[in-house]
Amino acid sequence: MAELNEMLSAPKADESSEPRLDGPGPSQMMEDELAMPRMVGIASVMALIIGFVAVGFGLQDRSFAIGPGLGLLFMIAGLTGLVVHAFMEEDATLRLAFFGAGVVGALAGTGVLFLSDWSVAGRALGAIIAFVALPLLLSVARGSSAQQPVLGFVPRGLLIAGIALLTIGLAWLFRLSERGEFENIGLPLVLSALGGAYFLGVLGFLGWESELGNRSGWLATLGGLAIALLALLRSLAHEAGWWPALGSAYFVPGGYLIVLVSLLLAGASYATVSDRPTLVVARRELEAFFYSPIAYFVLISFALATWFSYQNFLGNLAEGRVLEPILNYYVIELFLIICLLFSVPLITMRLLSEEMRAGTLEVLLTAPVDETAVVLGKFLAAFVMFMSLWLPFALYLLSLPVAAQPGFDFRPLLSFAVVLSATGAGFVAMGLLFSAVSSNQLVAGALTLVGMIGLLVPYILQFRLMETSGWGTVLNHISFLSGWESALEGKLIPRQLVFSLSLTVFCLFCAGKALESRKWK
Amino acid sequence: MMVDIQHLTKFFGPVLAVSDVSLRIEANEIVGLLGNNGAGKSTLMRMLTTYLPATSGRIMVDGFDVLTQSQDVRRRIGYLPESIPLYPEMRVEEYLRFRAQLKGLQRSQVRSRIDSVLGRCRLMDVRRRLCGTLSKGFRQRVGLADALLADPALLILDEPTDGLDPGQKQEALALLRDLGREHTILFSSHLLGEVETLVSRVVILRRGHLALDKRIEELREEANRERTLRFEVRGEAKAVEAALNACATVDAVKSIAYSQLPDGWTQGELRLPGAMDPREELVRRMSTAGVGLRHIEFHRPSLQDRWNEINNRDVATLRQKTNA
Numbered sequence A: 001m002a003e004l005n006e007m008l009s010a011p012k013a014d015e016s017s018e019p020r021l022d023g024p025g026p027s028q029m030m031e032d033e034l035a036m037p038r039m040v041g042i043a044s045v046m047a048l049i050i051g052f053v054a055v056g057f058g059l060q061d062r063s064f065a066i067g068p069g070l071g072l073l074f075m076i077a078g079l080t081g082l083v084v085h086a087f088m089e090e091d092a093t094l095r096l097a098f099f100g101a102g103v104v105g106a107l108a109g110t111g112v113l114f115l116s117d118w119s120v121a122g123r124a125l126g127a128i129i130a131f132v133a134l135p136l137l138l139s140v141a142r143g144s145s146a147q148q149p150v151l152g153f154v155p156r157g158l159l160i161a162g163i164a165l166l167t168i169g170l171a172w173l174f175r176l177s178e179r180g181e182f183e184n185i186g187l188p189l190v191l192s193a194l195g196g197a198y199f200l201g202v203l204g205f206l207g208w209e210s211e212l213g214n215r216s217g218w219l220a221t222l223g224g225l226a227i228a229l230l231a232l233l234r235s236l237a238h239e240a241g242w243w244p245a246l247g248s249a250y251f252v253p254g255g256y257l258i259v260l261v262s263l264l265l266a267g268a269s270y271a272t273v274s275d276r277p278t279l280v281v282a283r284r285e286l287e288a289f290f291y292s293p294i295a296y297f298v299l300i301s302f303a304l305a306t307w308f309s310y311q312n313f314l315g316n317l318a319e320g321r322v323l324e325p326i327l328n329y330y331v332i333e334l335f336l337i338i339c340l341l342f343s344v345p346l347i348t349m350r351l352l353s354e355e356m357r358a359g360t361l362e363v364l365l366t367a368p369v370d371e372t373a374v375v376l377g378k379f380l381a382a383f384v385m386f387m388s389l390w391l392p393f394a395l396y397l398l399s400l401p402v403a404a405q406p407g408f409d410f411r412p413l414l415s416f417a418v419v420l421s422a423t424g425a426g427f428v429a430m431g432l433l434f435s436a437v438s439s440n441q442l443v444a445g446a447l448t449l450v451g452m453i454g455l456l457v458p459y460i461l462q463f464r465l466m467e468t469s470g471w472g473t474v475l476n477h478i479s480f481l482s483g484w485e486s487a488l489e490g491k492l493i494p495r496q497l498v499f500s501l502s503l504t505v506f507c508l509f510c511a512g513k514a515l516e517s518r519k520w521k
Numbered sequence B: 001m002m003v004d005i006q007h008l009t010k011f012f013g014p015v016l017a018v019s020d021v022s023l024r025i026e027a028n029e030i031v032g033l034l035g036n037n038g039a040g041k042s043t044l045m046r047m048l049t050t051y052l053p054a055t056s057g058r059i060m061v062d063g064f065d066v067l068t069q070s071q072d073v074r075r076r077i078g079y080l081p082e083s084i085p086l087y088p089e090m091r092v093e094e095y096l097r098f099r100a101q102l103k104g105l106q107r108s109q110v111r112s113r114i115d116s117v118l119g120r121c122r123l124m125d126v127r128r129r130l131c132g133t134l135s136k137g138f139r140q141r142v143g144l145a146d147a148l149l150a151d152p153a154l155l156i157l158d159e160p161t162d163g164l165d166p167g168q169k170q171e172a173l174a175l176l177r178d179l180g181r182e183h184t185i186l187f188s189s190h191l192l193g194e195v196e197t198l199v200s201r202v203v204i205l206r207r208g209h210l211a212l213d214k215r216i217e218e219l220r221e222e223a224n225r226e227r228t229l230r231f232e233v234r235g236e237a238k239a240v241e242a243a244l245n246a247c248a249t250v251d252a253v254k255s256i257a258y259s260q261l262p263d264g265w266t267q268g269e270l271r272l273p274g275a276m277d278p279r280e281e282l283v284r285r286m287s288t289a290g291v292g293l294r295h296i297e298f299h300r301p302s303l304q305d306r307w308n309e310i311n312n313r314d315v316a317t318l319r320q321k322t323n324a
Helices: A002-009 A035-059 A068-088 A092-113 A120-141 A149-179 A186-206 A211-240 A251-273 A277-291 A293-318 A334-348 A350-358 A360-365 A371-389 A391-403 A411-437 A441-468 A471-478 A480-488 A494-520 B041-048 B070-076 B092-102 B107-120 B136-148 B166-179 B192-198 B216-225 B237-247 B250-254 B279-288 B303-312 B315-323
Strands: B003-012 B015-025 B030-035 B056-061 B077-080 B154-157 B184-189 B201-206 B209-215 B228-234 B257-260 B266-271 B292-299
Touching: A035 A068, A035 A120, A068 A092, A068 A120, A092 A120, A092 A149, A092 A186, A120 A149, A120 A186, A149 A186, A149 A211, A149 A251, A186 A211, A186 A251, A211 A251, A251 A277, A251 A411, A277 A293, A277 A371, A277 B092, A293 A334, A293 A371, A293 A391, A334 A371, A334 A411, A334 A441, A350 A360, A350 A371, A350 A411, A350 A441, A360 A371, A371 A391, A371 A411, A371 A494, A411 A441, A411 A480, A411 A494, A441 A471, A441 A480, A471 A480, A471 A494, A480 A494, B003 B041, B015 B041, B015 B201, B030 B041, B030 B192, B041 B056, B041 B184, B070 B077, B077 B136, B092 B107, B092 B136, B107 B136, B136 B154, B136 B166, B166 B184, B166 B192, B184 B192, B192 B303, B201 B216, B201 B303, B209 B216, B209 B303, B228 B279, B237 B250, B237 B279, B250 B266, B279 B292
Parallel strands: B015 B209, B030 B184, B030 B201, B077 B154, B154 B184
Antiparallel strands: B003 B015, B003 B056, B201 B209, B228 B266, B228 B292, B257 B266
């Protein structure tokens, strides 16, 4: 009884009165251990040294355990691993070492380019090292913020370096065009590419929010547009005869290349810093591509297919059984075309299907953003992705003059680039349309594949029909491969571009309508 | 007035999802939208956010028509759909930065706005996490952070507390209460209990029709007016009735609903007018009369009861009622 009294009169135990405001938190984030990146770093340095030695021996025609080609592969693997390590390293001394290596690499690599008594191969190696130096230098600048103003000079310095290289490259191109001397056009192009890579790389690194990035981006946009306009006017002046240059043509290839480089610079800078919803969507979409394994799969398999084509091309060249246009043997190759047929659906199938499936389209379209901006933005991202597939193609061709002097007549590639862009735009737009009408990625991909095959059919049929009826000519204008063939001969025939461009506009329009149509269901 | 919905109807083909709903929401109100699954809550919200157009009717948000001035409307709302769609490959911070760019925030403001919503929604710890790795509660908070980014006047939240554990629910409700001071909030929920504590207005949809639209104070007054006295007795019926007759009107006693309990006791419910409180007297009379009395309490109809009542009515009656 007494116990009962006690219990009844005892004060109520305080059962953890107020809920802890933090609540049960998220799972712990363990700091990444540095052992792994450091092992990668050590392995990379070893690979780099082995590869460097192999290439060096190969250049001097001395034998080594591994051939120069494999040595190059080792070097590239080593450089990649080094960059990965650089971005994950925390130790201040090592980071300083990377910074030093980056500076040495950038200066030495760029300097080597100017040494004309070095072989082309050696200078190409210098260019590669200068390119790789960029991420090494940026890895040090990462983590720099208002609290670390000291490292702020790295992005600034790199921006200036980029602009400097671009200026030298473009000025050189202008000079070559005036004089009509194009044998050494490779070097100013490489310098411009290097400068552009540095500038755009830093711009991307700084991001959309940075004031410095914003100002530099706008400067580059306006500057690029101005230079392109200048080159165009100069070409016009030459063609019209008001102010003839020394060579026979100004626009091809000098003026064209200047316009291309400056427009690419202007476009890429604008795309990185712009506020426009189209470009916001495009930027995110491009990032998202590279977060998925499909992008790498497509890039690598297309690179392999191109390499295969290239080997066949070299084989044909060596045996001398080629007719003009030579590049046909490189591009119009079965394996490459098949790879292209599959690559386009893989790039475009997830563009809108994924958004519809995951429900993110709902929040995308309830933000103050037009359907048009969404469609155009995704189209731009997919188009950039498509064009980047052809980068190995261009690089393999660059290795031709490296392997065997003299160079080759690259001017058909200029027209090919235009036609490729037009047909690529058509492919991507078609893929985007199919992605917009199906919320299932696989269905969209399959439809796009069928579409691609359908676009290939006119090429096959046109030869049969050419003799019997006028349909053959029609098919010739529709078939994209015929367009490629004439482009590789150096001709740019607008008739053959009309179909691709109309297809692009039509498919984009329909994709926009497909998005809007959900409203009226 | 913040939101003005006039005779809103939505057909999905032959299916009538929303039928002639008219609703007004004033600034800084917190409105709870209730209804069974399929009642039309999400559809209504989607029409408000300009994602779907109505079949007929009109919606004005802050003076802008949802159909013809949809961009202006979108700039003034923050929307969190039920499925909380996030891009799984992006980090929380990156996602919010993307959304900020999309919503047209000034470059100089973006960093501070993101920090502010991350703090408000308690996401500081997970700002570098991939969205695909977040649990439901955190995904909800990220979605809410996204809705708050542009500091919109109107927040439209579709089931913001659905699927959260009790601790997270408390937090979410507290956050909504806090947000309600500066924003107008329309949110849908299944949990009537939590809605009662939070909202200033209750709207109930049933099968696409507007079944109830009352301020919370009105509901409480009505509940008070309709309160009943519940008791459990055992003993002679006459004695019970005599005691009751002494405390309440004859009509009230006659209309008592009795039900038999399994252990032999009888439960009764007496409807009492106004502020009468006969409990003490009833107990005294019953114990004097030898009647066993073991439980006596006031019962006010809760929102749950209103809800049951509405859902048990058939739709035809509802239509009549709203047209009346």
